Amino acid sequence: MEVTTAFGNEDAAAMVAELRRNFASGKTRSYEWRVTQLKKIVKMVEERESEIVDALRSDLNKPAFESVVYEISMLKSSCKVALKELKQWMKPQKVKTTIVAFPSSAEIVAEPLGVVLVISAWNYPILLSLDPVVGAIAAGNAVVLKPSEIAPATSSLLAKYVKEYLDNSAVRVVEGAVPETSALLEQKWDKIFYTGNGRVARVVMSAAAKYLTPVVLELGGKSPVIVDPDVNLKISVRRIIAGKWGCNNGQACISPDYIVTTKEFAPKLVDTLKRELERFYGSDPLQSNDLSRIVNSNHFDRLERLLDEDKVAGKIVHGGQRDKAQLKIAPTLLRDVPLDSLMMTEEIFGPLLPIITVDKLEDSYEIIMSRAKPLAAYLFTNRKDMKNQFVKTVSAGGLVINDSAIHLTVHGLPFGGVEESGTGSYHGKFSFDAFSHKKAVLYRSFMGDAFVRYPPYTHGKMRLLGALICENILGIFQALMGWSSNSSLKDKTA
Template identity: 70%
Template structure:
């Protein structure tokens, strides 16, 4: 960090500016500076220093954008990001080390290795719901892998976007790490450029636009999307703990505005009333009798998202099925935690990703029917199961395809850096977290080493019958065939 003010000023950013920026970063990358272990470590340490020194500003920005409770910011954004940096600092040297690979008799004598190398200049387009974590966590992976990187924060969280541009301009090496603020026009200008990788977090509609733009340059992508993450609840559970953990994943994580928050619950008809009562009891103990006034619940991010959620509640197929909540205050962009029982599958609340504080509960006669309900839709980013039945756990893991599964809790798999975090099918492609972040921005380059000895004549013309038999046996790894060919045995 230098003493100069490198904060980004808002100027017109068009295709020409985007092209110029990419060229500038390619010059920096081509110099080799980002490849060194020392540069990578220095930049990750700078990010940690930034967080330690500017924590209050980060909390204030997220409070401004989402009314996010400070505890949620400290735990789910700052804490998780710091953990990501610390894991990277501890393990980067090992991640960067070439990996030995086995060779075969066909190339004898030889040795081989897989060399991790940076991809080049990469683009990270982040989301508004966790504007700090989802912006910087991929950037850590890109830096750790030795790339130059451009971050495009979400304009829907303007205070966080502005703060990220200012802070990264002050703390990071601006010759290799840059921030571009803006909305659709700026993102479009960036997507017109040739990148070596694009990492996008957001919804499937924009994900398809990103992928189409990347395809023009054969640019690989990581798409972190979302979907309707189901939560299956058995009747043999600790009901109080189950209710609290569902609430924690749904309403204590950005008031449902999270890609892995439980989108809907499936349980049996007989057990549903008990589950609803338990959820009501715990919701009241967490957020009071008037939760819409609670300081421990984030607000809805914008008037557009507020209107989208209210449209789900006002759907004729849902009215009359609200069993808890439903209160709203448009002036404050607040919607109370709301439970809907047995909304039909063709209702808006069941056909679209909710991304808000509404929780439908679907009932079935037998819990095994939940597999058909889940698999009738697109593959979700996460799927949750609460049960004490080990056999049913095995069936769930076997039958449900999702980006990640969690048994007897919600969202916590996100914090385990030894597990890949990513989607499948419509919920995304590629993964990150821990070493998986490093791998996401790395090319695994295959290298085979040979000397000048062992230059067998059988690989060169003329191709005699003996040579053909010998080469066929070598390629197949058939030792007996090699011996027969060498000695002319039939």
């Protein structure tokens, strides 16, 4: 497979300059070009599905089920939504005008930003690479994709097949690690879309600030789960497990990070979690073919550090098995982990799930709000008042009631964070909007020229124009009446 090597600032500058020339030619703006490229993405993932599954297994030991359902199928769904809706998205949006501008018409025109950079993450290296590219292409941009070097098999596959299937004059892939990413960030882009962690996001924002480049940052955070005793416990637990361990073994930005429930209910919740985990992954989960491995030894060591902290000693109530040679950690439950422990102050991003207990469920809000705003927050309850309070109280990128992680599949919802969990959003039309400039356009004829806007400025003109701007009908009438009775001939004819 072809790999980009020795890619430095000069190479990056030359590539961006070429893409700018190609974008300036107008080729990416046409509806036909956009549709053709989107169809080719669908064709690529359909024809290369087995190779994609193999690459994801190589990088993450990802089960084929998760690869097909959560990466390939979701990507195809994004393309098909864009193909179905693109004409409507591209259509100018009519806007009402004001009395001041009468007679006139106005519209908002969505135009492509230009040449954009997408820097993707390793945990869903197909979906998180190509889903933003779908939005960039749908909006008519030229785009450079930088896949994560932490998923090398998938990165190499993307470099090979994007070049083979898509228009290389407007869509490029650059492989590599920090030096290549740094060279890309030195360039002037019309937008940067980054998926990853807050530390690198700060580097991206600093680089973008040099050119005042707008950014979308898709980050993460400690996504909480509140479990009310008034639930269907078996269904709730299964949905928590699906969102936690069924999504890349907890290595997902929207995975449940910790549970909050009442002291009285916690034992019943833990017992049900244990039972369902064993049903799904067996009595020896390290041998399960349905769990992804930890991506690399660095992340394995990080998770071990969370587990081995003195403050966490004795808190494991289920799991805890580890095999560094296979980079596997079993689904692990912990009870009453101290709130100042590393596990409760850092994003876990792995198969560990602490359960925090409170006297009454409403106390969970204080715990959640004492931390940075998460990418997602989940509530399991049958109580309407609890649902309403949750929506009013918890600030997060997205909320889900009585499930976890599934909001990612709803194209009509924006997917993105808030504050430290990210800025900007995408999915469906929100992806198109993320890579578009909404240009305001006002059309006027030479009729209806308002003399009141021109010098000499008089008190009568000021009153009338102020009333016109505010669309104050009574004020306009009063200004005209006052003008008629009090203004000088000079004012009337000015």
